[in-house]
Every structure is written in C-alpha cells, then in structure tokens.
Amino acid sequence: xxxxxxxxxxxxxxxxxxxxxxxxxxxxxxxxxxxxxxxxxxxxxxxxxxxxxxxxxxxxxxxxxxxxxxxxxxxxxxxxxxxxxxxxxxxxxxxxxxxxxxxxxxxxxxxxxxxxxxxxxxxxxxxxxxxxxxxxxxxxxxxxxxxxxxxxxxxxxxxxxxxxxxxxxxxxx
Amino acid sequence: xxxxxxxxxxxxxxxxxxxxxxxxxxxxxxxxxxxxxxxxxxxxxxxxxxxxxxxxxxxxxxxxxxxxxxxxxxxxxxxxxxxxxxxxxxxxxxxxxxxxxxxxxxxxxxxxxxxxxxxxxxxxxxxxxxxxxxxxxxxxxxxxxxxxxxxxxxxxxxxxxxxxxxxxxxxxxxxxxxxxxxxxxxxxxxxxxxxxxxxxxxxxxxxxxxxxxxxxxxxxxxxxxxxxxxxxxxxxxxxxxxxxxxxxxxxxxxxxxxxxxxxxxxxxxxxxxxxxxxxxxxxxxxxxxxxxxxxxxxxxxxxxxxxxxxxxxxxxxxxxxxxxxxxxxxxxxxxxxxxxxxxxxxxxxxxxxxxxxxxxxxxxxxxxxxxxxxxxxxxxxxxxxxxxxxxxxxxxxxxxxxxxxxxxxxxxxxxxxxxxxxxxxxxxxxxxxxxxxxxxxxxxxxxxxxxxxxxxxxxxxxxxx
Numbered sequence: 001x002x003x004x005x006x007x008x009x010x011x012x013x014x015x016x017x018x019x020x021x022x023x024x025x026x027x028x029x030x031x032x033x034x035x036x037x038x039x040x041x042x043x044x045x046x047x048x049x050x051x052x053x054x055x056x057x058x059x060x061x062x063x064x065x066x067x068x069x070x071x072x073x074x075x076x077x078x079x080x081x082x083x084x085x086x087x088x089x090x091x092x093x094x095x096x097x098x099x100x101x102x103x104x105x106x107x108x109x110x111x112x113x114x115x116x117x118x119x120x121x122x123x124x125x126x127x128x129x130x131x132x133x134x135x136x137x138x139x140x141x142x143x144x145x146x147x148x149x150x151x152x153x154x155x156x157x158x159x160x161x162x163x164x165x166x167x168x169x170x171x172x173x
Numbered sequence: 174x175x176x177x178x179x180x181x182x183x184x185x186x187x188x189x190x191x192x193x194x195x196x197x198x199x200x201x202x203x204x205x206x207x208x209x210x211x212x213x214x215x216x217x218x219x220x221x222x223x224x225x226x227x228x229x230x231x232x233x234x235x236x237x238x239x240x241x242x243x244x245x246x247x248x249x250x251x252x253x254x255x256x257x258x259x260x261x262x263x264x265x266x267x268x269x270x271x272x273x274x275x276x277x278x279x280x281x282x283x284x285x286x287x288x289x290x291x292x293x294x295x296x297x298x299x300x301x302x303x304x305x306x307x308x309x310x311x312x313x314x315x316x317x318x319x320x321x322x323x324x325x326x327x328x329x330x331x332x333x334x335x336x337x338x339x340x341x342x343x344x345x346x347x348x349x350x351x352x353x354x355x356x357x358x359x360x361x362x363x364x365x366x367x368x369x370x371x372x373x374x375x376x377x378x379x380x381x382x383x384x385x386x387x388x389x390x391x392x393x394x395x396x397x398x399x400x401x402x403x404x405x406x407x408x409x410x411x412x413x414x415x416x417x418x419x420x421x422x423x424x425x426x427x428x429x430x431x432x433x434x435x436x437x438x439x440x441x442x443x444x445x446x447x448x449x450x451x452x453x454x455x456x457x458x459x460x461x462x463x464x465x466x467x468x469x470x471x472x473x474x475x476x477x478x479x480x481x482x483x484x485x486x487x488x489x490x491x492x493x494x495x496x497x498x499x500x501x502x503x504x505x506x507x508x509x510x511x512x513x514x515x516x517x518x519x520x521x522x523x524x525x526x527x528x529x530x531x532x533x534x535x536x537x538x539x540x541x542x543x544x545x546x547x548x549x550x551x552x553x554x555x556x557x558x559x560x561x562x563x564x565x566x567x568x569x570x571x572x573x574x575x576x577x578x579x580x581x582x583x584x585x586x587x588x589x590x591x592x593x594x595x596x597x598x599x600x601x602x603x604x605x606x607x608x609x610x611x612x613x614x615x616x617x618x619x620x621x622x623x624x625x626x627x628x629x630x631x632x633x634x635x636x637x638x
Contacts, residue, residue, distance in 0.1 A: 037358075039393065113400055114350060131377075
C-alpha cells in the first residue's frame with residue numbers, strides 16, 4: 001500500500017487561508033490545489049502561479065477577426081461583385097475600407113470574445129454537465145480548502161492546525 | 174479584485190451584518206423558495222400580452238406589413254421606433270458590467286447581473302422589429318453575406334443597415350457570453366446546495382463543472398477583464414451604428430452629425446431608467462435591500478442626471494440649429510419651432526417634459542434618494558425616450574419635401590399589439606430569470622464583503638479613531 005495520501009484542510013476565512021499558504025511556503029511544503037468561493041486577492045501570487053496567457057490568446061483571436069472582416073468585405077464588395085453604389089469607390093478595397101470599419105470591428109470583437117471564452121472553458125476542462133471539480137460542496141459557499149498530496153501526513157496536519165484550520169480530511173490517493 | 178483599500182468614510186455597499194454564508198443564503202433564497210402569488214399574477218399577465226403580441230406578429234407575417242399604419246410618406250413608424258427604444262434600453266447592462274468594471278466601480282456588483290439580463294432580453298425584443306419589418310421573414314437570412322448564386326445579392330457592406338446587422342448580432346452574442354461566463358461560479362454555488370435531484374441536474378449542467386480552483390479564478394478574472402475591455406467599445410459602437418441608420422440618410426432632421434454621441438447618451442439614459450424600474454421591484458420582491466442599497470439607487474440616478482444632461486444639450490443644439498439655419502426644411506425637423514407648434518406638438522412636448530423637465534428633479538437629493546419618486550421618474554423617462562424615437566421617425570417623415578404628400582401617422586391595433594407583445598415577452602423572460610438565476614453576482618460580492626461590508630467598515634472605522 002502506498003503511503004501517499006490526499007489531505008484536505010478546510011478554512012473558514014480567507015485571511016486564515018492566506019496565512020496558511022504563507023506558512024506552507026515557508027516550510028517548503030507543496031500545496032496541490034486551493035478551492036475558494038470567490039477570487040481571493042493575491043492567492044495566485046502566493047501559490048506561485050504563472051500569469052495566465054489567455055489575454056495573449058484573445059489578441060491573436062482579435063487579429064483573426066479583423067483579417068476575416070477585411071477578406072470578406074474585399075471579396076464581396078471589390079472582387080466578386082463590384083457595384084457602383086452611390087458613387088462609392090468599389091474597385092479598390094483601400095478606398096472603400098472606411099465604409100467597412102463597423103463590420104470589421106464587430107467581427108474582431110465577436111471572434112476575440114467567443115474564442116477567448118472557449119479557450120477558457122477548454123483550458124479549465126469545463127463543459128455543460130461536467131462533474132463538479134471541487135471535492136467539497138462548501139467551497140462554493142463560504143469555506144476555503146487546501147489540497148495536499150503528500151507522504152508526510154502528520155507535518156501537513158500539524159501546520160494546518162497551527163494556522164487555524166477548521167476541519168481536516170485525509171483520503172487515500 | 175478584493176484587497177483594495179476603501180476609505181472608511183465611504184458608505185458600505187453591503188449593509189446588515191453579513192457573513193459569506195449569509196450572502197449565499199440571500200441570493201439562493203428566491204431560487205429555492207416557492208414563487209409567491211404576485212410572481213404568478215405577473216407571469217400570467219405577461220403571458221397574456223406575449224400571446225396577444227405573437228398573434229399580431231403572426232397576422233403581420235400572414236398579411237404583410239400593410240397591417241401596420243405605415244403609408245407612402247411615413248414608411249418607418251412604430252416598428253423602428255420600438256426597435257430603437259428596445260436597443261437603447263439594452264445599453265445599461267453591458268455599460269454597468271463592462272465600463273464600470275474597467276473603472277473599478279464596485280457598486281456595479283450588486284446590479285450588473287440583472288442589468289445584463291435586461292440588456293439581453295431587450296435586444297431580443299429589438300431584433301424582432303427589423304426582422305418582421307422585412308415582410309418576408311423566411312428570407313431573413315439574406316442579411317448575412319451569401320454568394321450571389323444563392324438567389325440574392327451579397328449584402329451591401331456600404332450600407333448602415335448591414336452594419337447594424339453585424340453590430341446588433343455581435344452585441345447580443347457577446348453580451349450573452351459575458352453574462353453567462355460570470356454566472357458559472359454562481360450556478361456552481363446553487364448546484365452545490367441543491368436539494369432535489371432535478372435542481373442538481375439542471376445546475377450541474379449550467380455550472381460546467383466549476384470548482385473554484387486558484388488557477389481557474391486567475392483565468393476567470395483575466396477573462397472578465399478582457400471581455401469588459403472588448404465590450405466597452407462594443408456598447409458605444411452599437412448605438413452609434415443604430416444612429417448611422419438615420420445619420421447617413423438624406424432625410425432632413427436625420428442627416429445630422431450629432432446623432433452618434435447623442436444616441437449613445439440617450440441609450441444609456443433610457444437603459445438606466447429601465448434598470449431603476451425593474452430593480453426597484455426585484456429588490457423588494459427578492460428582499461435584496463441589503464445589497465441594492467439607497468447608495469446604489471442614488472448613484473444610478475446620478476448617471477441619469479449626467480446622460481440626461483448630454484441629451485438636453487443635444488436637444489438644445491438641434492432646436493437652435495433648426496431655427497438659426499433659416500432653412501424652411503429645418504423648420505419641419507423634430508426639434509424645431511415648427512415641430513413645437515405643428516400638428517405633432519403633443520409628441521414634441523411629451524418628449525421635452527418627460528426627458529428634460531421631469532428628470533431634472535433628480536438634481537434634488539431628496540428626490541433622487543426617494544424610492545417612489547425614482548420609480549415614477551424612471552417610468553416617465555422610459556415614456557419620454559419612446560417619444561424621442563417616435564418624434565425622430567414620424568415627425569421628420571410626416572413633412573415630406575412635397576407638401577402634397579404631407580400626412581399623419583395612425584397606428585393600427587396590430588402596431589399596438591406587436592409593441593405590447595414585446596413588453597409581455599420581455600417581462601416573461603425577466604420573471605423567469607428572477608426565479609431561476611442568481612440575480613446578484615454573489616461570488617464577486619463576497620470578494621468585497623471585507624472591504625465594503627457594514628460590519629467590517631464599522632471595525633475599520635473604530636481602528637482609525
């Protein structure tokens with residue numbers, strides 16, 4: 001039987017949780033995951049999480065949207081079926097472009113917003129009807145939970161108690 | 174978003190001595206309790222209007238838009254009036270959730286969810302009008318770019334009407350995504366406390382497996398911020414594009430460079446008026462007085478003063494130019510001495526009284542902090558903004574360039590029915606929403622409890638003295 005266990009420490013307050021995270025960092029014990037009911041300010045930094053690159057992805061999606069908007073307006077208005085509409089320049093996209101700013105802008109926002117949201121869902125492994133990822137239902141209400149995967153259950157438990165944890169659960173990994 | 178400092182002298186945004194769990198209970202209560210009598214009566218009333226309106230829409234589609242009161246001179250009437258009115262109402266929600274997020278205005282957290290719901294439902298109503306105005310709704314998809322071989326021509330990207338198709342559909346879908354992403358953690362909260370298997374199933378479906386992991390919150394906050402950044406110019410672009418429908422035409426009174434900013438200000442003005450109307454009721458029915466406080470109501474009234482002021486300046490400019498230009502055509506525009514004394518004098522003065530005179534009462538603190546007064550004035554603004562669009566469309570069109578074709582507009586019972594139907598449809602959607610969705614962004618609200626909750630504020634205040 002493996003000695004590796006999962007330890008859950010349930011805190012009642014976000015300040016206690018933050019102190020707990022700091023204490024574990026000082027001791028060099030790795031925290032596997034933290035579940036909170038709301039975004040706790042500074043938690044990502046305390047846990048040493050890298051900055052998310054989801055906004056960089058959004059920028060690329062936005063460029064994609066503008067490109068689609070440019071290509072569609074050029075193809076429809078200047079290439080496939082140019083027409084003289086109210087004397088507007090229909091034979092050259094560069095001159096006709098000011099009239100296309102609105103659809104190009106809208107396609108940019110459309111692509112960036114939707115594809116970024118999809119990226120968010122895919123990266124978080126979220127989809128309609130997915131099983132809940134939090135081990136304890138109270139963490140969406142008012143409790144804050146730390147998760148450890150460790151061989152040294154006793155020292156984790158001790159430090160949890162020292163930092164004011166409310167409840168400790170140990171499970172086989 | 175939490176952890177920022179807030180001065181102790183600021184009024185708390187959450188009153189009553191709440192804990193995190195109290196917030197959960199307060200937000201989940203309207204969903205978990207059985208609906209009251211008032212809710213059922215309202216729902217039935219709204220359903221009756223909705224069904225009547227749908228009958229009128231079916232009649233319109235069956236017989237053609239000759240069923241409406243349009244004529245050769247006034248070829249846009251109630252339909253486009255209602256369209257612009259509803260789009261305008263749908264402007265406050267995304268403004269509150271996006272623009273105010275970028276400005277770090279924390280009071281938005283209590284009102285953004287419902288305001289956004291209202292936005293989405295209002296845009297649904299708005300979309301009905303141009304679609305049925307096409308007459309042949311079954312070829313409505315021709316508005317999207319389709320190859321010529323398909324039977325129609327490619328859409329004309331030079332036309333503001335096509336820009337509007339892109340603007341409104343993007344606004345609708347992006348607002349919906351923004352709203353839904355924000356709802357996910359709150360659905361997870363409802364899921365985790367669901368008592369019956371069916372509720373659990375439904376909210377498990379909606380919560381997408383959300384578990385509140387630290388990395389997921391980090392991405393969530395980044396997503397909210399970037400979506401807000403994208404939605405902010407979108408809010409301004411949508412009503413700008415709606416105003417282009419008029420401003421790029423060659424109709425006197427419409428062909429005006431003031432339209433884009435003036436339409437956007439008017440939209441926010443009417444949007445906030447509708448938020449006040451609905452939230453004052455929702456706050457009472459769902460017992461949310463501790464979260465939507467007098468401070469929230471007052472600050473929204475101040476936004477109404479600001480945007481109402483912009484609208485006033487625009488009206489004054491238009492009226493002045495109508496007179497100062499000395500052009501006889503300008504004297505028939507909707508804001509001109511001719512309109513004030515002509516056959517549509519009643520519509521002109523309804524606009525002035527409802528949009529300029531009565532909202533000016535909000536300059537008095539006693540009035541903008543009075544719930545009944547706020548409710549009544551907000552309703553009057555809704556009426557005034559409807560008249561604004563009616564005046565822009567009908568007064569300007571009624572005086573054609575040929576005096577021989579001058580005429581008046583008479584709405585038919587079908588016109589009235591379609592309009593009432595959209596009010597019914599909107600109310601049905603909002604009533605269902607208020608009973609099934611968490612009406613306040615509770616996860617976000619919990620993050621400011623320690624900064625702006627009454628208990629914590631009191632403690633902080635003591636420490637400072």
